[in-house]
Amino acid sequence: xxxxxxxxxxxxxxxxxxxxxxxxxxxxxxxxxxxxxxxxxxxxxxxxxxxxxxxxxxxxxxxxxxxxxxxxxxxxxxxxxxxxxxxxxxxxxxxxxxxxxxxxxxxxxxxxxxxxxxxxxxxxxxxxxxxxxxxxxxxxxxxxxxxxxxxxxxxxxxxxxxxxxxxxxxxxxxxxxxxxxxxxxxxxxxxxxxxxxxxxxxxxxxxxxxxxxxxxxxxxxx
Amino acid sequence: xxxxxxxxxxxxxxxxxxxxxxxxxxxxxxxxxxxxxxxxxxxxxxxxxxxxxxxxxxxxxxxxxxxxxxxxxxxxxxxxxxxxxxxxxxxxxxxxxxxxxxxxxxxxxxxxxxxxxxxxxxxxxxxxxxxxxxxxxxxxxxxxxxxxxxxxxxxxxxxxxxxxxxxxxxxxxxxxxxxxxxxxxxxxxxxxxxxxxxxxxxxxxxxxxxxxxxxxxxxxxxxxxxxxxxxxxxxxxxxxxxxxxxxxxxxxxxxxxxxxxxxxxxxxxxxxxxxxxxxxxxxxxxxxxx
Numbered sequence: 001x002x003x004x005x006x007x008x009x010x011x012x013x014x015x016x017x018x019x020x021x022x023x024x025x026x027x028x029x030x031x032x033x034x035x036x037x038x039x040x041x042x043x044x045x046x047x048x049x050x051x052x053x054x055x056x057x058x059x060x061x062x063x064x065x066x067x068x069x070x071x072x073x074x075x076x077x078x079x080x081x082x083x084x085x086x087x088x089x090x091x092x093x094x095x096x097x098x099x100x101x102x103x104x105x106x107x108x109x110x111x112x113x114x115x116x117x118x119x120x121x122x123x124x125x126x127x128x129x130x131x132x133x134x135x136x137x138x139x140x141x142x143x144x145x146x147x148x149x150x151x152x153x154x155x156x157x158x159x160x161x162x163x164x165x166x167x168x169x170x171x172x173x174x175x176x177x178x179x180x181x182x183x184x185x186x187x188x189x190x191x192x193x194x195x196x197x198x199x200x201x202x203x204x205x206x207x208x209x210x211x212x213x214x215x216x217x218x219x220x221x222x
Numbered sequence: 223x224x225x226x227x228x229x230x231x232x233x234x235x236x237x238x239x240x241x242x243x244x245x246x247x248x249x250x251x252x253x254x255x256x257x258x259x260x261x262x263x264x265x266x267x268x269x270x271x272x273x274x275x276x277x278x279x280x281x282x283x284x285x286x287x288x289x290x291x292x293x294x295x296x297x298x299x300x301x302x303x304x305x306x307x308x309x310x311x312x313x314x315x316x317x318x319x320x321x322x323x324x325x326x327x328x329x330x331x332x333x334x335x336x337x338x339x340x341x342x343x344x345x346x347x348x349x350x351x352x353x354x355x356x357x358x359x360x361x362x363x364x365x366x367x368x369x370x371x372x373x374x375x376x377x378x379x380x381x382x383x384x385x386x387x388x389x390x391x392x393x394x395x396x397x398x399x400x401x402x403x404x405x406x407x408x409x410x411x412x413x414x415x416x417x418x419x420x421x422x423x424x425x426x427x428x429x430x431x432x433x434x435x436x437x438x439x440x441x442x443x444x445x446x447x448x449x450x451x452x453x454x455x456x457x458x459x460x461x462x463x464x465x466x467x468x469x470x471x472x473x474x475x476x477x478x479x480x481x482x483x484x485x486x487x488x489x490x491x492x493x494x495x496x497x498x499x500x501x502x503x504x505x506x507x508x509x510x511x512x
Contacts, residue, residue, distance in 0.1 A: 001225060003248045004262060004374030006335045006381070006398070007343070007365055010269050012435040013325030014284070016337045017384075051435040051491075053512055054286050054330050076328045122381050125336070 009126055009219075013068040017102055018048065018055035021122025025073060025103055025104050026064020028130060029118045032214050037065050039109040040089045046101035048122075049093035061104060071127060100129075105210055136187055137177050142216045145192040149204060150212040153179045153186040157209040161188060168200050185211075223247070225377040225417040227469045230370045234411035241363035241405065244370040263362045264414075266332045270321070270344035276447045284326040287508045289341040289438045293320035296446070310353045311453050312437030318449045320344030322442040335372045338437045339388075339395035341445035341486075343368055346399040346452055350406050360406060367405040368398035371418045379468065379477035383448035385479030392448040393425035393476065399452035400402040404459055413459040419469035420455035421448075427479050429487035431494025434505045440495045 042061055046053050052058050056076070063078035066087065070139040074081060081087055096103055107117045119132035130140055133148070140146060148215035151157050158177060165172060171193040178179060178184035195217055205213045233243045249256045254377055256490065276282075280294035297316040301304055305312035324330045325340050334343040347364055350356040356364070375394045380386040397418035404417040413463035425448060433439040459465070465472075486493035495501065 001247070001251050001365070001373060001377075003244060003369035003373060004266075006376060007263070007266055008332060008334075010266065010330065010332050011337065012338050013328055013331050013340070016333055019328070020333075020337070047435060053509070054284075054434060054436040054438075056285060059328070071330055073330055124384065126333070218326045 005098065005125065006098040009044065009070060011126060012060070012073065012075045014190065015055045016126040017122045017124050019060045019075075020055045020070040021102065021124075021128050022048070022060035022104065022124035023064040023068065023070045024126065024128045024142070025118075025120045025122060026108070026149045026203070027069060028060040028063050028064070028128065029106050029108050029116060029149075030067050031216055032118065032133065032148065032197055032212060033108055033110050033114065033116050034212075035110040035112055035114065037087060037108045038111050041085065041092070041107040042064055042089060043092045043094035043105035045094050045099050045103040045105065045178045048102050048104060051092070061106075062087070065089075065108065091101075103104065103131075133187065134185075136178055136180055136185065138187060138189060139176065140189045140191070142172060143219055145195050145218045146216040147188070147190040147192065147196070147201075147204070148214045148216070149190070149210060150190065151186055152209045153183050153213070154209050157207075158188060160209070161190070162208055163205055164200060164203050165190070165192070165196065168196065170194055170196055170200070226374045227371065227473070229416065230374065231411040231415050239363065239367070239405065240370050240401075240411050240414055240499070241366040244366040260362055263365050264358070266341045267347070267358065267361055267365060268288050269330065269332050270449050271348060272322045273329060273340075274317045274320045274344065274348060274505040276323030276329045277322070277329055280281065282323060282327050284323075284438055285328065285435070285512065286436065286438065286505060287511075288433070288436070288505065289442050293317075293323050298433040306369055307450065310349055311450060312455065313353060314345040314349035315446045315447045316345075316402070317348050318342050318441060321345060322445040325444055326438045334368075334400065335394050336391045337377065337390040338383060338384070338441045339445060339448070341442070342392065342395040342448050342452060343399045343402065344448050345445070346403055354406070355407055364402035364406050367414055368402040369387045369397045371414070373399045374470070375422075375473050375476070378473045380480060387428060387483045387488055388430040388444060389422070389425050389428040389476055391430065392444045392481055393422050396421040396425055396448040396452040396455070399449070403456035404451060407456065409456070413470040416458045416465035417455045419465045419467065419472040420458055421451050421478055422452045422472050423465075424453065426476060429483060429494050431487055431496045431500045432489060432491050433496045433498075434509075435489070435491035435496075439501060484492035485486065
């Protein structure tokens with residue numbers, strides 16, 4: 001229960017699902033990239049593809065990709081700001097079979113040349129669900145303190161991470177593991193009761209089997 | 223706690239008010255002090271004031287051009303002294319429309335409980351501050367009463383137009399505002415619950431039929447109409463009228479009605495106002511210019 005879900009979030013209109021949720025999806029991609037985005041291919045499915053202009057879904061996603069939050073007044077002008085900042089964006093209306101009606105499929109390229117693909121849905125009230133990262137099926141909301149760890153699927157990789165978290169007396173509220181195939185690319189999504197300090201994140205990042213770590217702090221705006 | 227209206231009323235018997243209980247429950251759930259919780263609500267109240275100011279700009283237009291600038295017309299009509307609803311409700315309506323138009327025009331708003339229904343609660347609270355001398359702290363308390371009612375509706379039914387129709391958005395917002403108004407006029411916790419039920423009762427069955435799927439027509443106008451429902455519901459209970467149906471049951475009835483609504487009347491933009499030829503044609507013409 002959170003009474004600020006009933007009076008809140010503070011957001012740029014007009015729609016919590018088509019604007020605030022869309023901005024959150026963009027922002028999640030920006031945080032997973034961990035660097036400035038220079039190019040974005042944005043596929044819109046279902047209701048998103050039909051009403052995105054009138055709801056400002058396009059501006060919200062692009063604003064999010066530039067690091068803006070749901071209450072950032074610059075969201076309105078994000079398409080112009082993106083052009084000025086050298087972020088090139090391209091929108092496509094797509095169909096993803098069986099997907100939630102407000103689904104976005106993103107392919108972003110960072111300044112370093114790194115490419116990320118992300119599929120996420122805006123599920124109402126500004127809440128989102130991330131369904132795919134780099135083709136790997138996942139399922140998290142980013143509403144809680146969330147650690148997203150890309151790693152090699154090797155024995156002990158999960159134990160090393162959870163051991164480090166436990167050693168700092170941080171409680172794990174929820175945890176999911178995903179992998180493409182045995183011994184291949186894998187991902188841990190760990191929800192924590194408290195915010196881990198930078199030191200823990202760095203320790204995990206330095207582990208030999210870990211390829212990347214992103215921390216999404218619990219949303220304080222809801 | 224299941225967050226039923228009955229429970230808020232029960233808990234408020236031992237505490238000072240539903241507002242007090244709501245602050246304590248929120249503080250406990252989020253692991254912060256009651257003062258931090260109140261401070262967040264103060265911030266939200268400030269945002270509500272800014273949304274009204276921004277929404278009253280007569281030059282405001284939405285991306286499609288369908289809405290914007292009409293709240294300024296309503297306020298100017300009120301200032302002309304011939305507003306049929308009088309200064310209090312007239313102002314609440316103008317401020318509700320201002321907030322809803324601010325939202326439609328990609329301005330910053332506080333969802334209450336949703337973006338589509340964001341005008342009703344701030345309109346009522348801010349009008350009470352200006353017309354009836356309600357203080358900021360009383361307004362913050364009233365917002366917590368509203369939030370508690372919103373939680374009861376969200377838990378037992380829905381606050382999503384796509385699930386329950388507009389009764390779940392403007393209906394819920396009117397119920398929240400009715401309880402808040404009753405609280406501000408010195409109503410007892412049970413009366414706040416009754417006012418919420420009366421408001422919901424009067425908006426039961428209201429469909430969600432946004433033209434073009436956009437949060438504009440009829441949404442912004444329903445924020446105005448639902449404000450009237452909130453005030454009349456509060457007036458009824460303050461006069462001593464008791465809601466003849468258990469308030470939580472009205473919420474459950476709202477869910478049943480929502481479940482029975484066809485998909486075309488649940489935010490798909492297919493039925494109701496959304497199916498009207500004149501506005502569809504106008505939207506198409508305007509989107510051609512976008």
